[in-house]
Amino acid sequence: MAxxxxxxxxxxxxxISVGKEEREYSERTALPVFEQIFQEAIDNVRQTDxxxxxxxxxxxxxxxxxxxxxxIASTKAQMSxxxxxxxxxxxxxxxxxxxxxxx
Numbered sequence: 001m002a003x004x005x006x007x008x009x010x011x012x013x014x015x016i017s018v019g020k021e022e023r024e025y026s027e028r029t030a031l032p033v034f035e036q037i038f039q040e041a042i043d044n045v046r047q048t049d050x051x052x053x054x055x056x057x058x059x060x061x062x063x064x065x066x067x068x069x070x071x072i073a074s075t076k077a078q079m080s081x082x083x084x085x086x087x088x089x090x091x092x093x094x095x096x097x098x099x100x101x102x103x
Contacts, residue, residue: 038091041084048077 055073058064 038087041080041087044080045077045084048073048080052077 052070052073055064055070059067059070064070
């Protein structure tokens with residue numbers, strides 16, 4: 001019979017009191033990650049829109065052999081825009097929630 005081991009946390013426990021240096025470091029590192037997520041979403045929208053436009057051009061000029069490629073590119077572009085809008089909505093909801101909190 002195998003011995004059941006304890007469940008170990010994936011990360012170390014955070015200190016109860018956070019020093020000024022640790023707080024400043026966490027604030028500095030949190031912003032670029034947040035900014036990076038939005039920048040990647042915006043870049044994804046731009047890229048998929050370019051792919052959609054290229055597929056539509058090739059379809060209109062008769063150079064596209066498989067019309068499903070245009071449909072796939074259009075769907076990817078639509079989904080990337082929807083993802084960006086959802087990210088924006090979630091960020092605005094979080095901001096609204098934080099602004100309503102009383103300290």
